[in-house]
Amino acid sequence: MSEDRDVAILEDVDPPLHYPDYRSTTVRAPKRPLVVLPERFRDLESPVFGHESIAELDNDLTRQHEGEPQGQRIVVTGRVLEEDGRPVRNALIEIWQTNAGGRYRHEGDQHPSPLDPNFTGAGRTLTDDDGRYEFVTIKPGAYPWGNHPNAWRPAHIHFSLFGRAFSGRLVTQMYFPDDPLFDQDPIFQSVRDPKARERLLAQFDLALTRPEWALGFRWDIVLRSTPFE
Amino acid sequence: MSGRTPSQTVGPFFAIAFSRERQCDVVPGGSVQIVGHVFDGDGPVHDAIVELWQQGEHGTLWGRCGTGPDGSFELVTERPPDGVADVQVFARGLLRHLVTRLYFPGVSDEVLDAVEAERRETLVAREEDGALRFDIHLQGDRETVFFAV
Numbered sequence: 001m002s003e004d005r006d007v008a009i010l011e012d013v014d015p016p017l018h019y020p021d022y023r024s025t026t027v028r029a030p031k032r033p034l035v036v037l038p039e040r041f042r043d044l045e046s047p048v049f050g051h052e053s054i055a056e057l058d059n060d061l062t063r064q065h066e067g068e069p070q071g072q073r074i075v076v077t078g079r080v081l082e083e084d085g086r087p088v089r090n091a092l093i094e095i096w097q098t099n100a101g102g103r104y105r106h107e108g109d110q111h112p113s114p115l116d117p118n119f120t121g122a123g124r125t126l127t128d129d130d131g132r133y134e135f136v137t138i139k140p141g142a143y144p145w146g147n148h149p150n151a152w153r154p155a156h157i158h159f160s161l162f163g164r165a166f167s168g169r170l171v172t173q174m175y176f177p178d179d180p181l182f183d184q185d186p187i188f189q190s191v192r193d194p195k196a197r198e199r200l201l202a203q204f205d206l207a208l209t210r211p212e213w214a215l216g217f218r219w220d221i222v223l224r225s226t227p228f229e
Numbered sequence: 230m231s232g233r234t235p236s237q238t239v240g241p242f243f244a245i246a247f248s249r250e251r252q253c254d255v256v257p258g259g260s261v262q263i264v265g266h267v268f269d270g271d272g273p274v275h276d277a278i279v280e281l282w283q284q285g286e287h288g289t290l291w292g293r294c295g296t297g298p299d300g301s302f303e304l305v306t307e308r309p310p311d312g313v314a315d316v317q318v319f320a321r322g323l324l325r326h327l328v329t330r331l332y333f334p335g336v337s338d339e340v341l342d343a344v345e346a347e348r349r350e351t352l353v354a355r356e357e358d359g360a361l362r363f364d365i366h367l368q369g370d371r372e373t374v375f376f377a378v
Contacts, residue, residue: 014236015324022238024322027270028367032348034377037328041340042378044282044315047291083233096246106242108276122246158240160247166282166289166315167378171326173237190324191235199234221234224378 015190022186023147043226044166049092049126059125061097061137069119071100071138073214076174076202079131080161083225087131088168094124094160095135102141102155111143136214142181154181154188163223174219175201236325241276243319244295255281255292255306262360263331266300267318270368273300277320279365281331283309312336318365327375331363348374 017029057063062073080088098104098121101113105121119138127133140155156173163169175188182188191197199222208216263281267274279302280293290309294302306314312333319326332341332353341349351373354361366373 013233017324017327019324022322022324025324028274028320028322030327030372030375031368032372032374034375035344037340037376037378044284045289047282047289094246096243104242104245106245108241120245122249124246158237158243158246160239160243166317169280169317169326170234170236171239171319172234173240187237187324191237196232196235199232200237222232224233 012193013191013196015192019186019190021148022190042165042167046091046162046165046168049090049162051126053092054124054126059123059133059135061095061119061121061123061135063136064120065118067118069099069116069138071116071119071141073136074139075134075136075208075210075214075216076157076219077132077134077208077216078202078219078221080127080133080163080221080223081131082163082168082223087127087129088163088223089127089129089131091127091131091133091164092124092162093127093133094122095137095157096122097137097140097157098143098155100138100141102143113141113143139176139215142179147186151184152181154179154185159221161221161223164226168223168226170221170223172221173200176217177201177204238321238324239278239319239326241321243278247278247293248295252292253294253302253304255283255290255304256285257305259305259307261306261308263304263306263354263363264357264360265302265363265365267296267302267320267365268300268367268369269320269322273298274320274367275300277302277318277365279304280317280319281306281314282317283314284311285309308333311338313338316363316365318367320367323367327367328378329365329373329375333361344374348372 099116099119103113161170202217202219205218267277277296314331316329354363
C-alpha cells in the first residue's frame with residue numbers, strides 16, 4: 001500500500017485536522033503534511049493497567065457521592081473491538097461528561113448552570129475477556145459554547161481508550177440518537193463520512209434498560225487493528 | 230464487521246477524568262527530567278495533554294502530563310534503551326491526537342534520517358540545565374514533525 005493511500009484512509013474515518021467550522025482548529029492544526037511512520041515503529045504495546053487502578057464504583061457515576069445526582073439514569077454498555085472483530089481485553093476506558101444541566105465540574109467551565117454536588121462526571125473501567133464494558137451514569141446535558149453565534153454542543157460523553165498498542169489509542173465522544181443539535185455542531189460534523197459519523201451514536205436498547213431504574217444504550221467501539229499478531 | 234470509530238477532540242475538560250492521580254512520572258524517581266512547552270499559532274497552549282510512551286524492561290512505560298497556564302509540561306523518566314520515546318498530544322482544537330517522537334541527544338534511526346534535514350531538530354530533545362527540553366510547536370516556523378500511524 002502506498003504511503004499516500006495510507007494517509008487518505010486515515011482521513012476517511014477520522015476528522016481532518018484543519019476543519020475551519022471548528023474555529024480553534026485553525027491555530028492548532030499542523031500545516032505541514034504528516035510523515036508516515038513505518039509499521040514496525042507503531043507497535044509499542046499499550047501499558048498494562050491492572051485491576052488495582054480501578055476502584056469498585058469507578059464505573060458507576062451515580063454512586064460516587066453521598067446522595068444521587070440529578071438527571072436521567074442511564075446504562076451505557078458495549079464492546080471494544082479491533083477492525084477484524086477481535087475483542088480488546090483489559091482495555092482501560094476513561095470517561096468524562098457534564099451533569100444533567102450541561103455543566104462540567106471544571107474551573108474552566110463558566111456555563112451558568114448549577115453544579116450538582118452529587119456528580120463529578122468521571123469514570124473508568126477495564127474491558128472483560130469479551131471486550132465488554134459498562135458504565136452507569138446520568139444523561140449529560142447540552143451546553144452553549146463560543147464557537148459561533150448560538151452554538152450548542154449536543155449531549156455527549158467523552159471516551160478515552162487504550163487498545164492493544166500505541167496505534168490503537170483513541171479519544172472520542174459518544175452521542176445520543178436523534179439529537180436535534182447535530183446539524184449545527186462542527187465537532188460532530190467534522191467526521192465527513194456519514195457512515196463513520198453514525199458510529200459515534202449510541203443506540204437505545206430496551207433490552208438493556210433496568211426496569212423501574214435506568215434507560216439502556218449500547219455503543220461498540222472499534223479501534224485500529226494492531227500491526228502485530 | 231463495521232468500521233473504525235472516528236476520533237473526536239479531547240476538549241478542554243479532560244482533567245476531570247485524567248487527573249485523579251499524578252501521572253507525570255513515567256518512571257517515579259527517574260533520572261531524566263523532560264521539560265517543554267506546547268505552542269499553537271497564537272502562543273502557549275494551556276489545555277493540552279502530552280503522553281509519553283517508551284520501551285521498558287518489563288513492558289511499555291507510560292505517563293502523561295497536562296500543560297500549565299504557560300503551556301509547560303514536565304515528565305520524569307529514564308532513558309529508554311533505544312533512546313527514543315513516542316509522544317501523543319491531545320488538546321481542544323485537535324480533532325484527532327498528534328503523534329511525534331522524542332529522540333535523546335545523539336540518537337538517530339531511519340525514521341529521523343528520513344525527515345528533511347532542516348526539520349529534524351524538532352524531534353531531538355536538547356540538554357538544558359540538567360533537564361531535556363522538548364518543545365512542541367503545533368504550527369509556525371518551528372512546527373514539530375508529526376507522524377501518521
